[in-house]
Amino acid sequence: MQSSLVRGPVGQRVGCVARSSAKLPVTRPLLRSLPCLGRFKHIARAAGSGEIKVAEVEPVAEVQQPSTNGNGNGAAAASPSPSPAPAEAPAGPIGVKIIPALQALAVGLAIRFLIPIPEGITTQGWTLLSIFVTTILGLVLDPLPVGAWAFIAVTVTLATKTLTFAQAFSAMTNEVIWLIVVSFFFAKGFEKTGLGERIANMFVKAMGKSTLGLAVGLNVAETLLAPAMPSTSARAGGIFMPVIKFLAKGVDSEPHKHRKRLGAFLVHSQMQVSPNVAAIFLTAAAQNLLAINIARNMGVVIPDVWMTWFVGAIVPGLISVAMIPAICYFLVPPEVRSTPEAPAAARKRLAQMGPLTRGEGVTLACLGMAVVMWMGGEALDIPAVLAAMIALSGMLLSGVLSWRDCLNYTPAWDTLTWFAVLIGLSGQLNNLGVIKAFADQVGGMLATLNMGWMPLFGLLHAAFFGLHYMFASQTAHVGALYSAFCAMMLSAGVPPVLAAMTLAYQVNLFGSITHYASGQAAVFYGSGFMSLPEVFKIGAINGVIGIILWAGLGMPVWKLLGWW
Helix, strand or coil, rough: EEEEEEEECCCCCCEEEEECCCCCCCCCCHHCCCCCCCCCCCCECCCCEEEEEECCCCCCEEECCCEEEECCCCCCCCECCCCCCCCCCCCCCCCCCCCHHHHCCCCCCCHHHCCCCCCCCHHHHHHHHHHHHHHHHHHHHHHCCHHHHEEEEEEEHHHCCCEEEEEEHHHHHCHHHHHHHHHHHHHHHHHHHHHHHHHHHHHHHHHHHHHHHHHHHHHHHHHHHHHCCHHHHHHHHHHHHHHHHHHHHHCCCCEECCHHHCHHHHHHHHHHHHHHHHHHHHHHHHHHHHHHHHHHHHCCCCCCCCHHHHHHHHHHHHHHHHHHHHHHHHHCCCCECCCCCCCHHHHHHHHHCCHHHHHHHHHHHHHHHHHHHHHHHHHHHHHHHHHHHHHHHHHHHCCCCCHHHHCCHHHHHHHHHHHHHHHHHHHHHHHCCCCHHHHHHHHHHHHCCCCCCCHHHHHHHHHHHHHHHHHHCHHHHHHHHHHHHHHHHHCCCCCCHHHHHHHHHHHHHCCCCCCCCHHHHHHHHCCCCCCCCHHHHHHHHHHHHHHHHHHHHHHHHHHCCCCC
């Protein structure tokens, strides 16, 4: 096919002509293939001429499918219709924000070249720490989108020969990352089939008179699901984030439009509640089982471990879960607060939607299959990521999702990029001994204070919490520091069960202090409803409140249980 200019009566350029050797039906794919169709509003084909003529005219018109005569030859027609205005060009260059970038770089360079390298840390490890700190500061100051900044950071590690390519991208094989990616595709299935909208309307129908009621309802649902789903990332990405997205969409709250109307509050609330729910049940998160296994290997005897865990956590955990929605309601108040008419509107919308469609049924069946495999994962020897992959495969085979749907769902691939980079950098810090060196220095300083076990118990917990800002994984934190801190507590005279259990509880509590603190945090941040300053601020506030609540409410309970 060839195209050429069409000129009007006075010679001005108004369109183009596409010629072919055969008569072509006017179809949208064909029209999109023409190089000059970006702004042309009127299209007609001369019957029998083999030409498609395009001209820009007023009033604005849109293309209609050609009518068909008895011989199968069509003649196109057009009718007046509004057309969207062309997008405005950006006001300025798109690129790095110079001042935030320089601020992040200045801190990293100061660490690398102005601060002496501590004993026990290699030059390679210290260089990587400076790059890691620069990366984290960049994520907070936002000189570039998160994925772009993380990509540049990993490029610097390669250019400076701090890490090899295999080391820098070692986290690309991390199961948690791929569980998050697949969970994003579940969310796309909820969106495409309408199942997310249906479930959201069911929530609104039951608890939609206020936005606070919606948050509480979601929190209750997670508390009920958590004992049977040992993956916080799967719960976040596979169930709650799709529902929250459609609840927000119901009041026109989108990530880049009116996000504070409802979406930001619900996402923050769910993100902060999730770690507390994971701390209530031993089987609610993988890191719980890992911590208990390490404690057992250190000789700590915990009788009837599931019930011991639950009884020790139920009081501080449930009170924290009940308080967090109110705290987030104050910290990130939703613009829509009272919606007394929402339940009736939801009932009406559900009636309009009718029974489950095939797509909804298939999506629900695949998700149900994943939940069953998550619940029986240990007995069935099916990892959480494999269960998610099997469910996604069912959605692809059924046609509910296409591979192009997955390719075009950019939040999944963006999260894969930046989260893999952070996990990789954090893991290499641990491999190079940087984190252990800091932990040893903290332990050495505390040992010189000659305090009783109770003050040391509190200080070690504070240090254990603060060090998580250097980790992009809860399980990695447990593997690197749990045994060291537990040993320090035991040597200081902390009762064994108290030391082992409280450290294991806290592994969950810092899971939402940053957007990279855990798998579920990455899922919630990937939704687009939160800004990074909000994440760090609300994460720090809820983290401190969580420690106070768990210590203040837990210590009396643990005393009654005989832990100390």
